[in-house]
Amino acid sequence: MNMSGIIIETLQVVLLIGLAPAFTGWVRMLKCWSQGRTSASLFQPYRDLAKLFSKDVVLAENASWIFRFTPYLIFGTVVLAGGIIPMLSTDLPLSPTADVIVLVALFAIARFFTALAGMDIGTAFGGMGSSREMMIASLAEPAMLMAIFTVSLTNKSTSLARIVEVIFSGQSVLKPSLAFAFLAFVLIVLTETGRVPVDNPATHLELTMIHEAMILEYSGRHLALIEWAAMMKLFVFMALGAALFAPWGIASANTPQTIPMAFVYLLLKIGASGVVLVLIETGLAKMRLFRLTEFLGSAFLMATLGMLSFFILE
């Protein structure tokens, strides 16, 4: 374990925590523009968070420790995930902690506790959100694993740092299997981060809520942590996509020359991914809950076609 690794690691986590709200602000801005509305500033999410942190907490009478424990846990898992994904450099001390499968499972534990927190108060909304969230997660999981499988076929590894290095070394050029896996990954990211065709982060309409329904009872600093974690989760998934499918720019050694370049590349890639996200979200309408089987079925199909085309065509 070297000193520079630890510095980069810290830098990366700080970047994640600091930049995630700006990314969410960026996505909201793009969305406003694309729909012909005037947008709030890029820094509005920071103000929202600051406001929430300064407010008192209102808890339901029968809220148990699970309800109060969950926001911190979600925050913790996402920050840890941010330390594992190679955003700036592949030479991270935390990187061997988890491969892609563990990373997915890290998000799963945050989801598990969010769902429990939704049921803790005993309102109908909370239970509804939990039930739907777990249903969607269980359909997304096979597609996610299949996409990972396809990526690991080409790179012979599920470790993120290794995948990035293999793509650099030129062993894996553009391949149909990776293209399919990428399409599947996009659909899964929309699902996991609760974006438009699956869930709508901007609505509190009772029949369509999923993630918002679970956290409806939260307030004050608890809500702030959850919101912040959700922003970071979006950022992390974008960074994960960048690492798996477009790792160009990520430094393989921690030198003072490469890291600033990596940082610029990261900003460009994340910014571009925000544009893609907004294009998708503007082009699609929120789906009915039971149409989601078809949506996630397509994700599974893409991932499987990727796997099949690896064996058939490559």
Added chain:
Amino acid sequence: MVVTPIDMASASIILLLVMVVGVALLRNRQNLLIQTSFSLSAAASLLSAVAGAWTVGSGRTEKMILMIGLPDLPFHLRLDPLAGFFLSVVGLLAFFVSVYSIGYVKGFLGRRSVTRLIVFYCLFIAGMFMVILADDALFFLISWEAMAAASYFLVMFEDENAENRRAAFLYMVVAHVGAVAILLSFGVMAGLAAGFDNFSGFTFDAMRQARFPVEWATVAFLLAFFGFAAKAGVVPLHVWLPEAHPVAPSNVSALMSGVMLKTAIYGIIRVTFDIIKIFPWWWGSIVLTLGLVSAVMGVLYAMMEGDIKRLLAYSSVENIGIIMVGIGLAMIFSSFKMPVLAALSLTASLYHVMNHAMFKGILFMGAGAVLHATHERNMEEMGGLIHRMPWTAVLFLVGCISISALPPFNGFVSEWLTFQAFLLSPSLPIPLMKLLMPLGAALLALTGALAAATFVKAFGVTFLGHWRGSRRTHIREVDWTMRSGMTLAALACLFLGIMPAFFIDWMDILAEQLVGAKLSVSATAGGWMWLTPVAPERASYSGIIVFFGVLIVYGIVYFILHVNPGKIHRGPIWDCGFGKLTNRMQYNAASFSMPIRRIFGFLFKIKEEVSLAPQSAHPAFPKKLHYHLKVRDRFWNWIYKPVAEASFWFSRKVGMLQQGRIQTYLIYSFVTIIVLLLFVK
């Protein structure tokens, strides 16, 4: 004299068997009886667990021959690392459950005598130890039957309910059909090993030395697999599990589900990897396919259940499926001479054996604690128990997280290792298998995610929200013995989760002996903190860093926010301005599983009735609504009903022979003698 593991194991069995007889002495002082007998059974179990762990650690094999049993057929005992591993799993859980039982069984005091429970409890544990130690077909089957009979009486313990008697009967039938298949399988192998005209082939040693022709080996394997699968509850032979496990006392359910099913797994591994050794790859694909079917069907049925113990029983079907997937993969890899991958799959599977014993133990003990406190098994009548039973809630939660395969607890480690084995399947030489294997991995992922949904439901409906029941019972936390039994199992879950490299190093000898490759060289290459199944650059996982990493971030954030904390106001739940919310407005077990029921509904036989009664003035505002939901196993109608009807039909036909006249019976005997004489002419 030097004490060896096998001495310790036999001492523990003898202690348990002595207790079976000696319980009668104390039967008039029930309270004292409970305390002494369960303390002793805890000690005996711990002794066996230590013996088993020691054997695995040292890697030595010991044998013992007891000159009892039939003339010329002495009992052979053998404690090798495989047996040692299972002995330690069974012993450890039996130890936890025995501690727990001290408090749990007291709940029966004043209602019924517990003497019978204790007698069969001790016999049951002794039976499992003997099955594992047995090294010949005779002793194995005797122990197997002792275990089955003891558990039958335990299921029958509260025999005033017709439900319990029916469940016990069903269990007995399936257990016996399975036992017959195992007997036949041993018969085939013994006959091939030493000829059908003498008994010398009945020891496992003789069978190990034999080389079986592939077709006879297949017959033996299929029979043994059928027999053991019936005991393990592999779909479609699982129907007895959700009937028998819920009605047994909860400490017994914990043992039945946690470790008795594992003796069947032990049997499969013993027969395939140790006795037959060389087999074609398609055996493995049968095991793998049935494992996947069991995993998916088991978890879906569990999701549909509203009875907490039935839910857990179905979830055992799921976990047995996951274990079978690992064994199937190991068999496939091993038949293609890929020992490292076989070692990986087998280790994953055995690790899951250990994990499932621990977390299913906690979950059944927790369900027992809830039952003990509320006298209720139906989750629709529970809720909010986290406030009344904080300890049980935390421990049950640990079980739920572990079984849902979430890091950093133990369930995740074995599932992750199984995934890694799947990810390496493209190196198989058969093209079609390369394409089909990933779909198996996808099914396993589906299982894991559905398990998480199931256990969110189990924990959320039971422990969170408000009390849903109509009657308000006085609920209290259970006593310290029950809590400590569960706490020990929860600690085991945590350690198995964050220190996998240590345990894999310990049990590596099994893979080396059974499939001929060690995993520890690669699996622990990155040091004790990291688990790297094949190579560090292929994949790595560190449970301990995940655990402490999340805790540290948690601590920092908590500290920063509590330097100057805002106030916390407690208030009533927001009711959207519509008047008071009632407990009936919460999501319950049936409504939680509704989306999944709708998507996977075609796999079940669902009867759903909604009736609006009595009809009010306007159809949009009914006064009262009845909702009735019945989800049934389709396998019951597909397989069991035809078999049951056929056997009834057959017995009616045979029943016609019964005339009630003594002369007719004499004619039957006479004809039989004549026919036999013709044959031996």
Added chain:
Amino acid sequence: MDLQTAAQINSFLAAFVLLTAFGMLVQKRIYSLIHLFTWQGLFLSVNTAIVGYVAGRHHLYISSILTLSLKVILLPYILHALIVRLKIRKEVETVVNIPMTMLIGIALVIFSYYLTAPVREISTLITRSTLAVALATVMIGLLMMITRKHAVTQIIGFLAMENGLFFAATSATYGMPLVVELGVALDILIAAFIFGIFFFHIHTTFDSLDVEHMARLKEED
């Protein structure tokens, strides 16, 4: 363009053909279905041209242009016109639910891979690996005809099957003789016209293009 690049482009196009085949299998909207069909035709035509260039078979250019004009321009136009004339705006109904159809489709791909494995072993063409995709496209077209109720989707399924056959011919033997191809193209054209006439008749008889209505045509007993 060297062989390596050509093979890579070829396999990419094959992947796209497979993707559009699956897209058609699961697409519910009839206009999108026609668009997907058009894309499939385009991929096919480009692929034929590339194979023709690499293999030096210049008659494949003619096939390519034929495909382009027929399957990318003419047939979609006819189908479009039909839909406008018959005022079909509804979503297409399926017999089997869509996730199940996808799983059957995946099984068909695996099956065709299994079937064509021996050919892969002996063939030396650069396009040999796309044969499995071609066979899968044929089967998926047939599956589409089975799982859909609407007459227009059935003809699209039929045309997709033909696409698959054409693709198979290109990848297995670098295309059929030109005469055969011209004949097939003519057949397709005529088939499309006949289908069109039938649609009008079905539509005027039943006021719908749902082929389930044709069950009424059987004799009552």
